[in-house]
Amino acid sequence: MAEISESESYDPSTDPKRKAKSNDPGWKYGFWPDLTNKDLVECSLCHKQMHSGIKRLKQHLAAGYGDVAKCPKTTSEIMWEMQQYMQGTSRMKRARVILDDDVQELETGERQPSSHDSVTYPSSGTASKRKQSTLRFAELQPRVGKQNQSVAALLRKTPEEVDERHSKGPTQRTIEACTKSKEERERALMHIANFFYENDIPFSAANSRSFKIMVESIGQMGPGLKPPSFHELRVPLLENAKKEIDKLKEKHKLAWKQYGCTLISDGWTDKRDRHLINFLVNSPEGTFFLESVDASSESHDATMLAALLEKKVEEIGKENVVQIVTDNEVNYKAAGRLLEGRIPTLFWTPCATHCLDLMLEDIGKLAEFKSNIASGRHITTFIYRHGRILNAMREQTGGKDLVRVGATRFVTTFLTLQNLYKHKNALRKLFVRFGLALN
Template identity: 40%
Template sequence: MTSGSNRKDPAWQYAHLVEENNLNKFECNFCGKVSNGGVYRVKQHLAGGYRNVTACPKCPSHVREEIREFMSKKKTQKEEINMLPDFNDMDMEDEDEDDDVIEINVNQHRKLTSSSQGSSKSKSKSKTPKRKGPMDVYFTPNPESVVKNRKDQAKGKQTKIDANDPYKKEMRARALQRFARWMYDAGIPFNAVNYESFGPMIEAIGQYGPGMKPPTYHEVRVTQLKKEVKHTEDLMKYHKEDCAKYGRSIMADGWTDKRGRTLINFLVNCPRGTMFVESVDASSYSKDGQKLFELLDKFVEKVGKENVVQVITDSAAANVLAGRFLEAKYEHLYWTPCAAHCLDLMFEDIFKIPRLKKTFERGIAAHGYIYNRPTLLNMMRRFTNLKNLIKPAKTRFATAFLTLSRMHQQKNNLRKMVTSEDWTSSKWAKEPQVLRLVDTEKKPPMGYIYEAMDRAKECIASSFDHKEEKYNEIFEIIDKR
C-alpha cells in the first residue's frame, strides 16, 4: 500500500480502493460506481467524454475541470518526450500511466534487485515510452481503407469515436492550425484537400505518431518521385489488360503553348479510363496531312494496331486527311472527329449568318468594353446582383454563345444601368466607345453530342413556332458538321 505522499494523482481525493491491496478496483466517492482499470479509469469516469467509460452523473463541475486539466497536462508531457498519443477507444489504455502504480513497482523492484539500486532508480523514475515494433508495419491498417471506412461510417451517420473527446478536439484543432498555416505559406490551392490522396496521407502520418521526420527536398524531388512513377506504371497494367480485352481509342489533343509551339498530347482510352502516353512537338508539320498521318500511324503501331478501335482528332483539314489515310490503311479502324471541335465550328458558322453576325459582334464588343474597365464592371455587378456576364464553356464559340445568353437574361438590369444617374454622371457616358473582341480557345472533350444536338434543334424550332424558314439555314449548318 502506498503512503499518502505518493498519491499525487488528484483522482485519489474523489475515489477510494474497494480492496486495500487491489489497485485496479476503485469506487467513486460521488456516485458509488465501482470500476476496474486503475486510477486512470477513475479519471475518465470523473472527466467524462470517453466511449467505454460512463461519466459520473454527480461529479461537481469544478472537480471535472480539475481532472480534465490534470489529464491534459499529462498528455502534453507525454508528447514532449515523443510518446505515442492516447487511444481512448482501447479497453485497457495507459494503465501504466498512474504515479501510484509506478512507485509501487519501484519499491518492489528495489527489494528484488538491491544489488543494482543505482541503475534501477534511474530507469524506474521515468516511464519507458511505448514504441512501435516491426509487427506494426504489417498489422497497421491500410490508410486508403481507413479513410474509405470512415466515409462509409459518416454516410451511415455513425458516431465518431472522438466526437465527444475534448482533448482530441483540441489536438485536432492544433494540427489543423499548423497544416493550414503551411498551406498559406506555400501558396497551396485550397482545393488540394479535396484530392482523394489527401485523406490517406493524413492517416499515414497519424499512424506513425509523434516524432515523424518531415520529408526532405531530395526525397520528394527524386526518391519518392521515382517510386510514384513506378506505382503509376503498375496501375497502367490494368488499363493495358482492358485495352487488350475491350479495345482502345487513341485521342490526339492538339494545343499551342506559351512559346507558340504546336503540341499534340496522345492519350489512350478504354472502359477503365483514360491514360496519358506522350506529348509530341508537331510545330513543323501541324498543317501537313501526310506528316500527321505518319505520326498517327506510328502511334497506332506503338500501342498495338490490333486493339485500336478508333482514332480521335479535331476536324482541322490536315487531321481530316490524316484520318482518311488511316481508315484506308486499317480496315477495322475508324477516324472520329472531336465532338467539341465540331460543336465549336457549328457555332462559328451560325454566327456567320448576316443577321446573327451583327448581334454577335455587338454583344461581344459590349461585353469586352465592360470587362476591360474595372470600375464599370463593379457598377454592372451592382445592377445585376453580382451576376457575371461571362459564362465559360468547353469551346471558344460556345463560351461566346453562353455569354450572349447571359446578357439576354440580364438585359433589364443592363438597361437600368445605362439609364441610371451613376452611368450618366460617369466618364463612360461622355467618351467614344472603343470596342474589341476578346475570347480564348479551349477544346476539352464533350460527350453525348448527338442527343444534345437533337434537343437543341427541337428547342430552336420551338422558339420560332416551328416556322422552318427562320431556322432552316442554321439546321443545314448543324447537319453539315
C-alpha cells in the first residue's frame, strides 16, 4: 500500500530528471513525459504534448505564434516572460554574426569578407526570412562608429521599414506595445490630436506616410526627445530636406533614362494673382515635382509656352522625354504642335481631366441644360442668402448641403444639380412649410 501511495503522489512535472539542466525559463512549465524521446515536451499547465522541443513549448506559452495553439492556462506574466526571453535570444544570435564581423574589421583595419556577404534569400519559411532580412539590414547600416552602438540599435528596423511593414496589413504587436496600458495609449493619442486641433492641420494629414514615419521615429528615440526648434526647422533641417530631395531626384533620373518619362505642365493663379506654371515628370518610378515658374510678366502665347516647355525638355534630356501633357487650351495646343515639329520623337497629349471639364462646359451651354442650370442657381442662391431657410433646409436634408464644390465651377454646377434632384422631396417639404408659415 505504501508503494501504491508513493506512485500516486509522484508528479513527473517536478522531477528534475525530466528537465534539462538549463536556465531556459521554459523548463519551469514543461518536462519530458518520455525520457527516451526528448524531442517531445509536455506543458505542465495544460498537459498538452508537442514536438520540436522546448522552443515550441515557449511559443505555446507566449501565445503569439500562428502555428502553435495557445495554452489556455497561461498568464500575462508567463506570456511576457516567454516573449522577452525568445526575442532576447534571437537578437543575440543575429548580433553574433555582426559582432564577429566587427572583430575582424577592428583587428585588420579593413572589412574582411564574411559568410553572409553573398547570402541567398529563401522563398519560404518565416523564421529564415526574418533572419535573412536582419542580415541584409545590418549590411546596409554605416560601418563607421558602429562599435559604439548597442545590439538593439543595430538590429532595430528603420521607421521607413516599419511603415512599409504596417502598410501590408496587420502585424504582431511588439513587446513594448504590449506593456503599455490602454490609458497610456489614449493619452499619447490625445496629445497628437491636440497638435492637429490647435494648429488647424487637416485630418487627412494623418494618412500621409511621413506622419506615420515621424511617429515611429519618435517612438524609437524613446523618452526625453527634444523637439526641433524654430531655427532648426527653418535652416539646418530645411537644408537637409533639400539634400534628400536632390538624392531622390537622382534616383528618378535613372528611371527617366531607363524607361523614358512624361513632362506634365499645369498653370494656376495663386492668392497674390501670380500666374504660376508647375512642371512635373512622371515615370514608372513615380511623379516628381520639377519646378514652378512665375510667368506673370509673360504673354502666354504659343511661342512663349513652346520655348518654356522646350527648355524643360532639354533639362531632362530630349532622349528621355517621350511625351508632354498640358491643358487643352488653344495656346497649349499650338505650343504642342510647335514642339512636335522641333523634336520629332516627342508627342503632345492633352490633359484628360481638362478635356472632361471643357466637355461639361459645352454641355452646360446646350439649351436643355442651360435653363435647368439657371433655375438651380436661383434656388441655391435664394436658400443660402437666408439663414432661417438655410437652417431649415439642412434639417430636411439631414445636415447635407446642396452645393458641392468641385475642382472647377463646371463640375460644381453638375454636382449641385445632382444634389437638387436627390433632395427634391426634402426641398418640396421645405417650401410647403415656409409657404404655410407665410400665409
